[in-house]
Amino acid sequence: MSIRYNQKREAEKQPRLTGGHRMCAGCGAGIVVSGVLRALEPEDRAVVVNATGCVEVSTFMYPYTAYMDSFIHSAFENAAATCSGVEAAYNALKRRGKVDGTVKFITFGGDGGTYDIGFQSLSGAMERGHDMVYVCYDNEAYMNTGVQRSSSTPRFSRTTTSPVGSVQPGKRQQKKDLTEILVAHNIPYVAQTAPIGNFRDLHLKSHKAIYTAGPCFLNILAPCPRGWDYPAAKLADIIKLAVDSCVWPLFEVEEGQWRVTYTPKKKLPVEDYLRSQGRFRHMFQPGNEWMIEEAQQQIDQKWERLLERAGG
Amino acid sequence: MMKFMSGNEAVAYAMKQIDPDVMGAFPITPSTDIPEVFAGYVANGEVNTEYVAVESEHSSMSVCIAAQAAGARAVSATSSCGLALMYELLYVAASSRLPISMACVNRALTGPININNDHSDSMGARDSGWIQLYAENNQEAYDNFIQAMPIGESPAVRLPVMTCMDGFITSHAMENIELLETAAVKAFVGEYRPEHYLLKKDNPLAIGPYDISAYYMEHKVQGAEAMKAAKARILEVAAEFEKVSGRKYGLIEEYRLEDAETAVVLIGSSAGTGKAAVDRLRSQGVKAGLIKIRVFRPFPGEELARALAKTQAVAVLDKSEGFSANGGPVFAETRSALYDLKDRPALVNIVYGLGGRDIRVEDFERVFGRLADIAASGETGPVYVHMGQRSQAQEVMA
Amino acid sequence: MIHAKDINEKTPWQELTPGGEIYEAGTARLYNTGTWRTDTPFFKQENCKHCMLCVPYCPDSAIPVQDGKRQDFVFMHCKGCGICAEICPFEAIEMTPGGAPK
Incomplete structure (x- = not known):
């Protein structure tokens, strides 16, 4: 389904x-969550699910829920x-005529709750084919607990559990390619x-x-001014650098077909992106x-491989 | 209708008669038959249930929590390590006040890994906020599961219910049991009508907050009050159940206790063996009795105190090791319940049957023998001992 | 039904919702995060072309839109992060020091 995008509307x-x-203040996750939910048609209801994390503890601190929809x-x-479980209940109750109308199921988890501790749960849900979106x-990094490394933290990044020391260059391991792993689940739609x-x-x-219809997965870059160590107001610049340097390429895989949705006019050196954040500062020594x-x-x-997959 | 069934089949059949909305299903010995038999009902269109075959018990309980919050009736079954993997979610289910019903087929908790029966799995979950009912035999396993929803879903209670039975001994042994008509079960269990649920159209529901210390304690008090309220509700449901089944249930079952001088207190299938021992001793003129705890959560403290008030010596039998160095969990709670009695009986704790170690009528006779000695001498001796283990030393009950 | 507005740190346990449930939408709107501000955006209405670019960039949904027109900030929720001022193509938002709206 293709729709026209009208930003003002x-x-x-x-x-x-x-x-x-x-x-x-300036949290990227807040922008991501409200941006995704804005894509819901106003007449449709949703149930929003959260993994424990920054978003969860700050969006439903009793008795204050920041969601207009049901939330668990x-x-x-x-x-x-x-x-x-919510989707299964919906199917069961719908069959019995106990609920009506369209309800959509959208889950938000941070990289800790998705790449790491919630990985098995995510893989299982995607394999079972529930009609849901996992974002x-x-x-x-684990931002809610104070910037600890996750399997999503990029190599060399400084976190509190991958500090920069005299014998350690920040995080030693590469960032896990979760989007690609989700593609391997052969689900209808995966996008970054x-x-x-x-x-x-x-x-x-x-x-x-x-x-x-079916399980879909979105991986969305959500800059964290505290953890990445940059002035909060600069969020849009940081994201632009990530995308234009191809550190965070924008693409989608629909029914197995890879498509790059944005190709930088001029691919920037990764240095430009790294320089924008304190977590990479030591790389410039x-x-x-x-x-x-x-x-x-x-x-x-990685960029070359992506272009190959997307057919050049 | 009389039918020859295993305990697992009986519970699966009860689930079929109830026809729940959602089942979280994952195999683990010895509870595997329950999701397996139920899958057959699903495959043949005999139930309307969304059967969610998850990738772990952790997800199985997560699915149940979410489904119940969404407004559905959710069931599951598990054992041992499966229950342990659910540990965190058991607390979520109870604190979110979601009346999920789950069959726990009791099996020793690892390690080393062992598939046979004891109660170390569900005893580890005793403080999670779940109601716990224990069955002695297949009939009780069936009956307890049917009573679970009317207990848990009651507005004053709103707590999840775990119905326990002994692995293999009850879950796999075949017995003749009396089944209710499906229409009678459906009428007894009724419709699930929560006031608020995620899929409700009129107003949204937000569930599972971050609860700061200004509210957390109040929410825990609510849960504690609900558990207290569950006692009366369990008896109410039992009375209604007696009307449709003719079978009587309480918080505890007293067996030949009226004039008993010595008694044992225990949980589960060993009660059958214990009752045989009591009968044998009674025929010899020994005033022996037995209490089977059916409901461990909420704990029937007052009822136990009342029932044991006139005995002289009591052995509390624990089928799990609590590693407190001070006795097992059933003992700790029973002894505490008896503290306020003016004339307390002497109390000893015997841990037995771990990982499927057998207990025979003769073993119970030895227990009663020891109780008779204690009653006669007034000397309790070692309070916390094990029974049935091999030992180099001369141990009290080994 | 128990409402979020009636729940506070003096509410007895009998009057709190069971298990910490809430039965209404968006009760967080009752909560003032405007006090967090150390810098405050100033909306220069005359420069605004109502392109709406700033709206989705606000992490705090503090830029309302009505009848196709961008309204002034909801200062009860704006935390003063300054993202909007950075991305505005028309210099219609200016950050001013301090927490008080100009």
Whole structure:
């Protein structure tokens, strides 16, 4: 299904994530969550599910829910299974004539709750084929507990459990390619996006994910001013750099067909992106040039592979 | 209708008669037959249930929590490590006040891994806020499951219910049991009508908040009050159940206790063996009796105190090791319940039957023998001992 | 039905919702996060072209839109992050020091 995107019309919709939540000033996750929910058609209801994490503790601190829709949080590691339970109940009650109308099921988990502790639950839910969307707001570390490394944290990044020391260059391991792992589940729709430009990319992918039958997965970059160490106001610049340097490519995989949805006019060096954040600061110290070289190589390889998959 | 069934089949059949909305299903010995038999009902269109074959017990309980919150009736079955994997979610289910019904087929909790019966799995979950009913035999396993929903779903209670039976001994052994007509079961269990649920159209529901300390304690008090209220509700449901089945249930079952001087207190299938021992001793003129605890949560403290008030010596038999170095969980709670009695009987704890270790009528006779000695001498001796283990040393009950 | 507005840190347990449920939409709107601000955006209405770019970039849903027109900030929710001022193509938002709206 393709829809026209009209940014002004979308901005007029009543937000389904309200103000008054306790996410930090300038939090990327808040922008991601409200952006995804904006793709819901106003007449449709939704049940929103959260994994424990920044978003969850700040959007439903008793008695204040920031959701206009029904909401359930159960634990850190089971958001996808939780969403499948709601969807199963919907099917059962609908069959018995006890609920009517369209209800959509949308789960939000951070990278900790998605790449790591909730990974099994996510894989199981996707395999079972529930009609749901799982959204990972990827801020590349355990931010709620104070910036600990996750399997999503990029190599060399400084976190509190991958500190930079005299013998350690920040995180040693590469970032796990979760989006690709989700593609391997052969589900109808997988996409990677970010709140960028006029939100067209994020909106259309969210809409497609919500309104495609079956399990869909969105991986959305959600900068964290605290954890990434940049001035909160600079969020849009950081995202633009991530996308234009191909650190975070925008693409989608629909029924197995890969499509790059944005190709930078001029691919920026990864250095530009790395320089924008304190978590990579040590990479610019004399003697650490190899880190930047290696990071560039990695990014180039992955980008080339993506272009190949998408048919050049 | 009389039918020859295993305990697992009986519970699966009860589930079929109830026809729940959602089942979270994952195999684990010895409860596997329940989702297996139920899958057959699903495959043949005999139930309307959404059968969610998850990738772990953790997800199975997560599915049940979410489905129940969404307004559906959710069921599951598990054992041992499966229940342990659910541990965190058991608390979520109870604190979110979601009346899920789950069959727990009791099996020793690892390690080392062992598939046979004891109560170490469900005893570990005793403080999670779940109501716990224990069955002695297949009939009780069936009857308890049918009573679970009317108990848990009652507005004053709103707590999840775990119906327990002994692995293999009850779950796999075949017995003749009396089944209710399906229409009678449906009428007894009724419709699930929560006031608020996720899929309700009139107003949204938000569930599972971050609860700051200004509210957390109040919410825990609510749960504690609900557990207290469950006692009366369990008896109410039992009375209604007696009307449709002719079978009588309470919080505890007293067996030949009226004038008993010595008694044992225990849970589950060993009660059958214990009752045989009591009968044998009674025929020899020994005033022996037995109490089977059917409801462990809420704990029937007052009822136990009243029932044991006139005895002289009591052995509390624990089928799980609590590693408290001070006795098993059933003992700890029973002894505490008896504290306020003016004339307390002497109380000893015997841990037995771990990982499927057998207990025979002769073993019970030895227990009663020891109780007779205690009653006669007034000397309790070692309070916390094990029975049935091999030992180099001369142990009291080994 | 128990309402969020009637729940506070003095409410006895009997009057709290069971298990911490809430039966209404968006009760967080009752909560003031405006006090967090150290800088405050100033909306220069005359410069605004109502392109609405700032609306989805606000993490706090603090920029309302009515009849196709961007309204002034909801200062009860705005945390003063400054993202909107950075992305505005028309210099219609200016950050001012301090928490009080100009």
